[in-house]
Amino acid sequence: METGRSLVDAVRERCGRCSGRSLSICNVIDDQDLPALVAESSRVVVQSGRCFIREGAPAHDFYVLTGGRARLFTLMPDGRRQIVGFAELGDFLGLASSETYAFTAEALGDVTLCRFPHSAIDRLVERFPRLRCRLQKEASSELVKMQARLMLLGRKTARERLASFLVEQANPCCGHHALKDEQEPLTFPLPMSRTDIADYLGLTIETVSRTFGLFRKEGLISVKGASSVTLLAPGRLSDIANGIKRD
Amino acid sequence: METGRSLVDAVRERCGRCSGRSLSICNVIDDQDLPALVAESSRVVVQSGRCFIREGAPAHDFYVLTGGRARLFTLMPDGRRQIVGFAELGDFLGLASSETYAFTAEALGDVTLCRFPHSAIDRLVERFPRLRCRLQKEASSELVKMQARLMLLGRKTARERLASFLVEQANPCCGHHALKDEQEPLTFPLPMSRTDIADYLGLTIETVSRTFGLFRKEGLISVKGASSVTLLAPGRLSDIANGIKRD
DNA sequence: TTGGAATATTGATCTAGATCAAACGATGCC
DNA sequence: GGCATCGTTTGATCTAGATCAATATTCCAA
Numbered sequence: 001m002e003t004g005r006s007l008v009d010a011v012r013e014r015c016g017r018c019s020g021r022s023l024s025i026c027n028v029i030d031d032q033d034l035p036a037l038v039a040e041s042s043r044v045v046v047q048s049g050r051c052f053i054r055e056g057a058p059a060h061d062f063y064v065l066t067g068g069r070a071r072l073f074t075l076m077p078d079g080r081r082q083i084v085g086f087a088e089l090g091d092f093l094g095l096a097s098s099e100t101y102a103f104t105a106e107a108l109g110d111v112t113l114c115r116f117p118h119s120a121i122d123r124l125v126e127r128f129p130r131l132r133c134r135l136q137k138e139a140s141s142e143l144v145k146m147q148a149r150l151m152l153l154g155r156k157t158a159r160e161r162l163a164s165f166l167v168e169q170a171n172p173c174c175g176h177h178a179l180k181d182e183q184e185p186l187t188f189p190l191p192m193s194r195t196d197i198a199d200y201l202g203l204t205i206e207t208v209s210r211t212f213g214l215f216r217k218e219g220l221i222s223v224k225g226a227s228s229v230t231l232l233a234p235g236r237l238s239d240i241a242n243g244i245k246r247d
Numbered sequence: 248m249e250t251g252r253s254l255v256d257a258v259r260e261r262c263g264r265c266s267g268r269s270l271s272i273c274n275v276i277d278d279q280d281l282p283a284l285v286a287e288s289s290r291v292v293v294q295s296g297r298c299f300i301r302e303g304a305p306a307h308d309f310y311v312l313t314g315g316r317a318r319l320f321t322l323m324p325d326g327r328r329q330i331v332g333f334a335e336l337g338d339f340l341g342l343a344s345s346e347t348y349a350f351t352a353e354a355l356g357d358v359t360l361c362r363f364p365h366s367a368i369d370r371l372v373e374r375f376p377r378l379r380c381r382l383q384k385e386a387s388s389e390l391v392k393m394q395a396r397l398m399l400l401g402r403k404t405a406r407e408r409l410a411s412f413l414v415e416q417a418n419p420c421c422g423h424h425a426l427k428d429e430q431e432p433l434t435f436p437l438p439m440s441r442t443d444i445a446d447y448l449g450l451t452i453e454t455v456s457r458t459f460g461l462f463r464k465e466g467l468i469s470v471k472g473a474s475s476v477t478l479l480a481p482g483r484l485s486d487i488a489n490g491i492k493r494d
Numbered sequence: 495t496t497g498g499a500a501t502a503t504t505g506a507t508c509t510a511g512a513t514c515a516a517a518c519g520a521t522g523c524c
Numbered sequence: 525g526g527c528a529t530c531g532t533t534t535g536a537t538c539t540a541g542a543t544c545a546a547t548a549t550t551c552c553a554a
Contacts, residue, residue, distance in 0.1 A: 074398050076490045082398040096390035103394060132379060139386035143343035146393040147350060151321050151329040153400035154449030158541065194502060202401030207541055209503055225550070226502060243323045405511065441532065454511055456533055472520075473532065 011038045014114070020066040023090030025138065028130040036127065040120035046070075046107040053105035059097035061115050065089060068111035069191050072103045073199065083200040085145075086192060092138050108191050153202045156243070161201040162211045163240035166221065170231055187230040194226070258285045261361070267313045270337030272385065275377040283374065287367035293317075293354040300352035306344035308362050312336060315358035316438050319350045320446065330447040332392075333439060339385050355438050400449045403490070408448040409458045410487035413468065417478055434477040441473070 011034045015021060029037055044063070046052045052063070055074055070087040084103050087093055096102045116124070125132045152164055170186050190197075198205045215221045220237055222230045231237055239246055258281050262268060276284055291310070293299045299310070302321055317334040331350050334340055340360075343349045363371070372379045399411055417433050437444075445452045462468045467484055469477045478484055486493060 074394060076398065076402065078490050080398075080402045080490065082401045084394045084397050095387055096394055098388060098391060102391045136382070136386070137345075139383070139390065140342055141345060142390060143386065143393065144345060144349045146390065146397070147321060147331045147343055150331050150393070150396060150400060151323065151327075153397060154329045154446075155323065155327045199401075204542055205502080206504085206543080210541090213503075227550095243325055243327065451512055452532080453513080453534085457511090460533075 007035050007039060011035050014038050014043060018066050020064060020090040024064045024066075025092055025131060025134045026064070028134045029128060033128065037124065040124055041114045041116045044113040044115050046111045046113065048107055048109050051104055051106045052111070052113065053093065053101050053103065055102065055104045056100050059094060059099060059101045059118070061117050062092065062094040062121055063105075064114045064116070065091045065093065066112045066114055069108045070105050070111055071108055071192065071196055072105050074103050081199045082202070083196060086196075086200070092135070095135075095139050095142060108196075158201075158203055158207050158211050159214070160241055160243055161203065162197075162208065162215070163237045164242075165197060165201055166229065166231060167234070167238050167241050170234065183233070183235055185230050185232050186234050187228065189228050191227065254282050254286060258282050261285050261290060265313050267311060267337040271311045271313075272339055272378060272381045273311070275381045276375060280375065284371065287371055288361045288363045291360040291362050293358045293360065295354050295356050295358075298351055298353045299358070299360065300340065300348050300350065302349065302351045303347050306341060306346060306348045306365070308364050309339065309341040309368055310352075311361045311363070312338045312340065313359045313361055316355045317352050317358055318355050318439060318443055319352050321350050328446045329449070330443060333443075333447070339382070342382070342386050342389060355443075405448075405450055405454050405458050406461070407488055407490055408450060409444075409455065409462070410484045411489075412444065412448055413462075413476065413478060414481070414485050414488050417481065430480070430482055432477050432479050433481050434475065436475050438474065 015026070015034050015038065018026075021027065026034070026037060041064075044052065046068075052070075053072075065087045066089070069089075070093075071083055072085045072087055072093070073081050073083045075081050084096075086108070087105065093105060094101070121135075125135070152161055156164065169190065170188055192200075194205045194208050198208045201208065203211075212221070212223060215237075216223060220231070220233050220240075222232060224230070236246070262273070262281050262285065265273075268274065273281070273284060288311075291299065293315075299317075300319075312334045313336070316336075317340075318330055319332045319334055319340070320328050320330045322328050331343075333355070334352065340352060341348070368382075372382070399408055403411065416437065417435055439447075441452045441455050445455045448455065450458075459468070459470060462484075463470060467478070467480050467487075469479060471477070483493070
């Protein structure tokens, strides 16, 4: 938490060139009000592989992810893992918690965050009513995504799951214009491992790998070094994702 | 929407003996403020099998379920169905929507609802700030439930899924004391069909039926006429649900 | 550049749960 | 009561994806 004279510098440093500024909840806060935000929060850096939220631990803070990516997951006693999401730039973490966190968050590569104690969010929301609406919207859109994921895990085939995943990962990288009509190739990195993808899609690593192989053979994608993909036919993949068969 | 003289009567009739009063979002509204709630909402009765929310339709209203139960689901183009939840007394419906509803809601038996246009909720939230917190909590706990459901669909076996379902359905009926240590039998109705259960758990109707059969044979449950169960060993079922093996 | 640990691919086989196919039983209607 | 309908159970078989088992890559670190 920053105070006094240095606050102006802190704002410049923290928010000045923050690439999450326009994506995150802060996009409802005017520039001149940023000091209030900065004063209520603190910057956190987490190195690759470390956890910054632990399932079951008392939920004291919210986080805004301002750099890098994270895997969010829950575990069963015997170690089975379900990844409930991949957090990316601007994501607001911690809504899915009551007294304790409902998931663990682990840095995928190095991660930077802004941490807001619950009490700080209460004060900010009091002062900036639009923030409250923004949080509501955030929860709402998270719920919508979750429902799509229930369909994916409950009813889709392995092919459909991987296609859905690729289309979803491509989306933030293509400026949000509808992918389903997109014919141009689209390249982007996949920072997560095959194991992560499997635990996200409710499959095994072998099935994920085989399905990647099939898509490659069918000319739907090409892969560079396992951590970068090119969608060669985004529209076709989007159809597969939604269970639509072209003839 | 009710006005003038009749409002007092309307409140008495609508909220006076509403069994959702203490469960729903209205539990943060004092009795003397109920007229404001009633004035902003309207009572809706839906007969068995009818839809009152349609996936993809413009989302104009929120609903509070005040009687009966409903199935909430999404469909794929080829008819595959995923039930995303069963709404019960006091549930607030419509949070999972942006411009359009993300799911369809269909009455399971006759259903009564209070309908609140979005604009009405905005006004009420303005007037009763605690309502805003209550809605936030509602969204939060819904997200937590969703994450548990992702684990269920992504990683649990058929046995674990059905056990989870039974424990979940039992919970509201046993006054929320922890089921996992409960040894007393627990009887409650299952208003949904086997097909509904299958579409909720990401299984087929046959697998659901067979698993019911197994649980019966193992003395874990007993069934009366397919729409009422008794959990004979709730603690044991809770362990199965969580993938814990007793020896 | 090489060695080796970690990660990913590919192949062979197995199995939980799906699919196909009857019976069975409850519920309502004549 | 009897009979048709719909939902459920049970049985036989099949298969998508899991599991087991080698390779083959990739990626570092020396």
